[in-house]
Amino acid sequence: MNTNDNRRNAHNEIDRIFKVLLPARNMTERPEQAALCHRMLEAMLEGGIALCDAGTGIGKTYAYLVAGTVYSRFRAACGLERKPILVSTSSIALQTAARDEYLPLLSDVLTEDGMIVQPLQAVIRKGKSHYVCDTRLEQRLGQLDLQKKNWKAGAALLSLRGQLDMDEAAHLSHYDRERVCVPRICDCGREDCRYRAFLEDCDCGRYLFQICNHNLLLADAIHRGSGRKPILPDACALIVDEAHKLPETARQMFGVTLAAEDIRALTHSLRGERFLLAAEVLADSAAPLMRKLAHPPEGRPFDHYAKSLAAPERSLTVIDRQLHGLLTPATRRRLKNVSSSVSLFHQGHPDMVFYTEEDTHGGTMLCATIADLTAQLRQTLWRQERPVVLTSATLAVGQDFQRFKEEADRNVSDMSEALLSAFNFSLQRHGIML
Numbered sequence: 001m002n003t004n005d006n007r008r009n010a011h012n013e014i015d016r017i018f019k020v021l022l023p024a025r026n027m028t029e030r031p032e033q034a035a036l037c038h039r040m041l042e043a044m045l046e047g048g049i050a051l052c053d054a055g056t057g058i059g060k061t062y063a064y065l066v067a068g069t070v071y072s073r074f075r076a077a078c079g080l081e082r083k084p085i086l087v088s089t090s091s092i093a094l095q096t097a098a099r100d101e102y103l104p105l106l107s108d109v110l111t112e113d114g115m116i117v118q119p120l121q122a123v124i125r126k127g128k129s130h131y132v133c134d135t136r137l138e139q140r141l142g143q144l145d146l147q148k149k150n151w152k153a154g155a156a157l158l159s160l161r162g163q164l165d166m167d168e169a170a171h172l173s174h175y176d177r178e179r180v181c182v183p184r185i186c187d188c189g190r191e192d193c194r195y196r197a198f199l200e201d202c203d204c205g206r207y208l209f210q211i212c213n214h215n216l217l218l219a220d221a222i223h224r225g226s227g228r229k230p231i232l233p234d235a236c237a238l239i240v241d242e243a244h245k246l247p248e249t250a251r252q253m254f255g256v257t258l259a260a261e262d263i264r265a266l267t268h269s270l271r272g273e274r275f276l277l278a279a280e281v282l283a284d285s286a287a288p289l290m291r292k293l294a295h296p297p298e299g300r301p302f303d304h305y306a307k308s309l310a311a312p313e314r315s316l317t318v319i320d321r322q323l324h325g326l327l328t329p330a331t332r333r334r335l336k337n338v339s340s341s342v343s344l345f346h347q348g349h350p351d352m353v354f355y356t357e358e359d360t361h362g363g364t365m366l367c368a369t370i371a372d373l374t375a376q377l378r379q380t381l382w383r384q385e386r387p388v389v390l391t392s393a394t395l396a397v398g399q400d401f402q403r404f405k406e407e408a409d410r411n412v413s414d415m416s417e418a419l420l421s422a423f424n425f426s427l428q429r430h431g432i433m434l
Contacts, residue, residue: 003078007045010074013115014038017066021109033059040067044237044387045074051243052391060391061094061102064239065209067389069106069120071237072208084210086235087122088217090245092167095124095211103209122209123202125232127216128182130167131195132160135188137180164194183329203233210235214242214249221380222253235386243390247373254376255369256352258341259359260293263312266338269331270319278319285311293364297356305356305366309346316342344368 018034036054040063043050054060068085076082089095099122107120137160146154156172157180163169166177182195190196202210210232212220217240220231240246263286270279289308316339327335345354345366352368359365370376382388 006074006077009077010041010045010070011038013070013073014041014066016113016115017070017109021113022062025105025109030059033063036060037063037067040064040239040389040391041070043389044068044071047387049382049388050390052389054391054393056393060241060393061098062106064241064389064391065098065102065106068209068237068239069110069116073116075236080236082205083234083236084208085237085239086217086232087209087211087239087241088214089211089241090214090249091242092213094241095213098122098209098211099124118206120209121207122211123207125202125210125212125216126165126167127219128184128186128195129177131164131182131198132166132180133182133186133188134190134192134194136183137161140176140180164198178330184333214240214246215253218250218253218381221384224384225380238384238386238388240388240390242392244392246390250373250377251369254373255367256341256344257365257367258338258345259365260290260363261359261361262338262341263290266331266334269334273328273331275323275326278323282312282315282319285315293359293366295364296358296362297364300356300364302354302356302366305364306346306348306354309342313339313342313346341366 014034014037018037019029023029036052036058040050040052044067052060054063064087068087072082072085087098089098103120103122107116110116111119137157141157144154144157146158149157150171150173152171153173153176156169157176159169160166160172160180166172166181186193186195212232216231217238224230263282267279267283270276270282289305289312292305292308316335320335320339324332324335344352345368348354349368351371353371354366354368357365357367
């Protein structure tokens with residue numbers, strides 16, 4: 001069977017799923033949903049990028065899950081290497097629903113019909129800070145008298161012996177999370193490490209869909225762009241749900257912030273490790289800056305704060321030089337982060353834009369983000385060799401995708417647009433032009 005026949009069969013499978021199989025499960029047939037799925041599949045087949053503005057009620061989740069499943073079957077029919085479909089969405093609720101509700105039903109329907117033999121499976125991927133390190137957990141439990149600890153927080157900590165994902169441990173304190181999570185460099189060497197076993201399971205090939213959030217997607221893209229080991233597996237297609245949130249996530253990922261709380265937390269850590277003189281020096285040198293950060297920005301220029309960064313920058317340099325080898329890893333990381341942020345905001349950088357925002361306590365937070373966000377996205381994300389589907393209920397304004405295009409990449413004006421049915425759609429058919 002040639003490629004054209006396989007393409008035709010793939011589109012026929014979409015029609016069968018939405019016109020026959022799902023309605024047989026009492027799901028309403030929606031022509032717009034099937035049309036959306038066809039266009040998503042076509043983007044995958046052409047290796048292009050699709051912008052799909054799918055309003056509430058169209059059913060975009062089933063549309064992209066079906067498109068991804070059918071595309072995977074097409075690749076298998078063509079003898080291509082099996083690779084997962086990567087789905088990125090900013091909502092934990094959507095991630096969980098896709099894995100635990102949408103995909104199991106679709107899998108049952110396709111298995112019952114005989115279209116698939118093995119059930120469709122998905123795994124949710126998160127950053128290291130969401131998973132427990134067994135070694136650090138036992139160290140933390142050995143330091144505590146659980147009878148003196150809040151019983152709910154203590155029970156949450158003990159429950160981690162049986163569950164890897166800390167997000168599933170209700171009442172776990174932020175303090176405990178920081179002390180038992182998988183560290184940035186995972187080198188415990190344990191043969192029974194649950195986190196490493198989880199990663200090996202993710203890479204075993206049985207999960208057709210790998211689901212993550214936008215932060216992890218961009219972190220993986222940064223790793224790949226800088227030549228470091230990828231976080232996520234190579235995927236045959238990328239689906240970005242809630243794509244309207246991607247530009248803002250990128251600004252945060254490629255940016256830096258500094259708030260009064262960051263300096264206070266470092267001072268507290270130094271005191272906790274009995275480096276009282278260092279803590280006092282830092283507090284004194286940062287006092288003028290902290291007084292300014294205690295109030296909301298109210299239109300003050302960035303220079304109003306930058307002038308007060310010189311003294312704490314000098315103090316942090318001295319503290320790092322004298323105490324670096326004596327600090328615990330956690331405090332050393334905090335010192336490095338605060339020190340680099342203070343230096344950046346004081347010295348500036350030609351490729352960064354500096355501004356202020358109100359922090360969560362009503363004070364001022366210093367912010368910096370990369371000046372050319374579109375170039376960064378183009379370099380790290382769009383140039384990877386895989387088709388991309390970006391979908392959301394709010395990608396377009398009316399029938400115009402221009403605002404999102406400008407946010408995501410200024411060089412996509414050559415994308416051909418076609419307004420289809422009840423949703424707006426933009427498809428670039430011949431390769432990635434971003």
